[in-house]
Amino acid sequence: MASAMHYGSGPSPKDFTSLVEQPKEGRFSPYQNNGGTCLALAGDDFCIVAADSRLSMGYSIMSRTTSKISKLTSKCCIASSGCNADQTTLHKYLKFRMQMYEHQHGKELSAPAIGQMLAGTLYGRRFFPYYTFNVVGGLDENGEGVVFSYDAVGCFERLKYTVSGTGQALIEPFLDNMVAYKNTDPAKKPTASRTCEETLELVKDIFASAGERDIYTGDFVDIYVIKKDGTTYEQFPLKKD
DSSP states (O other): OOOOOOOTTSOOGGGGGGGSOOOOOOOOOSOOOOOOEEEEEEOSSEEEEEEEOOEEETTEEEESOOOOEEEEETTEEEEEEEOHHHHHHHHHHHHHHHHHHHHHHSSOOOHHHHHHHHHHHHHHTTTSOOOEEEEEEEEOTTSOEEEEEEOTTSOEEEESEEEEETTHHHHHHHHHHHTSOTTOOGGGSOSSOOOHHHHHHHHHHHHHHHHHHOTTSOSEEEEEEEETTEEEEEEEEOOOO
């Protein structure tokens, strides 16, 4: 009779699988919401575009001086919240398009045309969108303030005011009440529109209030005031905690 085979003192063959590391599933997201709030508000002959300068990742503040606004022409600006990397790429591309149009036609692109071009740009990336929530503000051909609001894939609307970002839910009801006078007795609505200076003070108050309640909004507010004679820039400090 043949002698029996012995495997020694090691584990039996059926136990070898326990010594091999099992495969692990890894997940990667190309998107990161870096927070922040953007606002655009149009008047009769002016437009104000404003955004805070805080760049966050989770509960960490990565930068206190990162601008979310780009000046596209002398009468149009764009502000974007969401993913900072996508915002930088999108603004760089739009500036390139502005430059090419000016070289070819010898004039700047109008704000309504920029609004339409941005919609097409975002829609062209709808299968892998820019993770940005954009507002565009400027003056049209008649010198009247215009504001355009967008979702991530290019659906847009012309409005008198709009907000995007983490402070949107805090600021939008305030604007509905103080600018559009919704749910207000018609007899108590003011007959005169706000001046540019009054609107600028309102924007500062809005961001100061949002900065007290939203941890992703703070540090500074970059404010661009667009008028027919040019665009001015102002920085307004907020709380830094």
